[in-house]
Amino acid sequence: MRRTGLLYDERFLLHRTGPGHPESHDRLALAHNALKEAGLLEKLTLIEATPTRLKWIERVHSPRHIYRFEEACMLDLGELDHPDNQISPDSYDIALLAVGGILKTLDLVVKGQLDNAFCAVRPPGHHAESNRPLGFCYFNNVAVAAKYLQEQWGIQRVGIVDFDAHHGNGTQAIFLEDPTVFYYSIHEHPSFSYPGTGRDFERGVGAGEGFTLNSLMLPGQGDEECKRLLQRDLFPAFASFKPEVILVSAGFDAHTDDDMSNLNLTSHGFAWIMERLLELAREHSNGRLISILEGGYSLKALPDLIQDHVKILMSK
Ligand SMILES: [Zn+2]
Numbered sequence: 001m002r003r004t005g006l007l008y009d010e011r012f013l014l015h016r017t018g019p020g021h022p023e024s025h026d027r028l029a030l031a032h033n034a035l036k037e038a039g040l041l042e043k044l045t046l047i048e049a050t051p052t053r054l055k056w057i058e059r060v061h062s063p064r065h066i067y068r069f070e071e072a073c074m075l076d077l078g079e080l081d082h083p084d085n086q087i088s089p090d091s092y093d094i095a096l097l098a099v100g101g102i103l104k105t106l107d108l109v110v111k112g113q114l115d116n117a118f119c120a121v122r123p124p125g126h127h128a129e130s131n132r133p134l135g136f137c138y139f140n141n142v143a144v145a146a147k148y149l150q151e152q153w154g155i156q157r158v159g160i161v162d163f164d165a166h167h168g169n170g171t172q173a174i175f176l177e178d179p180t181v182f183y184y185s186i187h188e189h190p191s192f193s194y195p196g197t198g199r200d201f202e203r204g205v206g207a208g209e210g211f212t213l214n215s216l217m218l219p220g221q222g223d224e225e226c227k228r229l230l231q232r233d234l235f236p237a238f239a240s241f242k243p244e245v246i247l248v249s250a251g252f253d254a255h256t257d258d259d260m261s262n263l264n265l266t267s268h269g270f271a272w273i274m275e276r277l278l279e280l281a282r283e284h285s286n287g288r289l290i291s292i293l294e295g296g297y298s299l300k301a302l303p304d305l306i307q308d309h310v311k312i313l314m315s316k
Contacts, residue, residue, distance in 0.1 A: 001043070002287075004314040005108055005117030007101045008032055009049040012122045015095070016088035018078075022260060022297040023086075023136040028122050034303035040310060045114055049101030049121075051093065052144070056103060059147040060140055060174055062131045069095070069138050085133045095123055095139045102145050102292060103152075109288050110153045110245070116281070116289045116313050118250075120306065124294045126168030126249045127195060134170065135195060142249050142292050143174045146181050149245055156180060159243025159285070161234065162187070163273055164251020164294040165261035167198025167214065171249065177208040182241045184234050186215040186226065188254070188261050213237050217254075219262035223269030226254075230276060238280050246281045246289045252296030252305045260297050270305055274312045289313075 013025040035041055057066055072080045073092040080087055098121035108114040125141030127134040142160055149155040160175075162168040162185040175181040185198055204212040215229040238246075252270065254263035274291075281289040291313065296302045 002115040002314055003113070004044055004310065005047050005105055005114040006035070006041070006044040006310065007047040007049065007105045007117065007119040007121065009097065009101060011049065011094060011097055012120070014088070014090040015122050017086035017136070021086050023122070023124065025122065026299055027296065027302055028120055030299055030303045031120060031306040034307045035310060038307055040307070043314065044310070045108070047101060047105050047108065047117070049097045050104060051096040052100035052103055056144050056148055057096070057099060057139055059151070060130055060143045065131050069133065080133050080138065084135055085138070091123070091138070098122065099139055099141055099144050102141055103148050105290060106145055106149060106153070109290055110149070110155070115287050116278070117291070118310050118313055119290065119292045121293055125292070126162055126164060126171050126251070126294050127166070129170045129173050135166065137170065140170045140174060142247050143171050145247055145290065145292065146175070150180065155244045157182070157241060157243050159238055159241060159246045160184065160249060161246060161277060162249035162251070162294070163254070164249055165254035165258070165263050166251070166295065167195055168249055169195040169197040172197065172202065172212055175208065176204055176212060177206045179207045179211050182211045182213070182237065182243060184213045184237060186217065186229055188219060188263050189216040190219070211241070217263055220264060222256065222264035223266055223272065226265060226269055227272060230273065235280070238284060242284045244285055244288070246277065246285050248277060248289065248291040249294045250291045250309065251294035252302055255296070255298060255301045255305060257301040258296065258298040260295060267305060267308055271308055271312060274309055278312065
């Protein structure tokens with residue numbers, strides 16, 4: 001069995017998005033409960049979150065964005081820029097806590113105290129851009145994680161795999177010109193045209209050209225198409241990039257029961273993806289893989305999907 005870490009903190013539930021909002025705290029509470037019921041918590045290294053120092057957020061986000069988010073929470077404005085981005089007075093602190101927990105998790109993996117880890121965090125991050133929140137996201141967790149690996153630990157090449165049903169516009173934009181962070185996303189397109197980015201011709205800019213890669217799934221497609229695209233696009237790309245650490249933006253909204261996309265992945269498809277990502281990590285990254293929760297809104301499907309995901313991380 002691998003030494004797998006689980007980042008979870010009850011305070012992540014304090015970020016409240018209001019009644020009817022899909023990114024509810026129930027997502028995480030139910031998922032955590034499923035891990036507990038399955039007896040997995042005793043077998044995992046449990047990681048508690050501590051708030052990040054602001055300097056790591058500032059590596060990715062503008063002072064203006066950070067200040068506006070903090071102020072909106074302090075004034076209890078209820079939302080930031082758009083009704084999608086519901087906030088409660090604690091949201092800013094919880095977002096700092098989520099990032100801090102992720103950075104702590106990275107330390108454990110890089111030091112070799114853990115093989116891999118799952119970060120069950122809220123709020124999610126991959127839509128957040130350096131200067132604005134978007135799509136339930138305020139701080140781009142995975143982007144801060146990549147910067148941290150490079151600056152704190154001298155990691156040269158970070159590979160990000162984003163299998164959320166929606167394109168991680170924020171992560172792509174942040175690393176568009178950066179040849180040291182490879183951003184790969186597989187997502188639905190067109191997908192209610194949200195967020196509308198992530199076409200196959202978006203391949204990076206300047207020095208970053210060739211280090212962004214998008215695979216597009218059509219509405220209605222499922223496991224087989226997903227497997228085919230990962231084999232065609234991701235595997236050769238990472239074989240040549242050779243990431244030293246793999247970060248996963250793990251969104252589960254491509255599941256057939258999830259209303260937030262028209263994709264039809266099943267639990268088998270998600271399991272297949274994760275098994276292959278672990279193989280890639282073993283091959284290129286000394287097994288180092290840290291998975292960070294993004295979307296996934298079916299309260300029925302999500303707990304089981306996360307349970308499977310964690311079991312695969314733990315398995316031989
Ligand atoms: Zn999504």
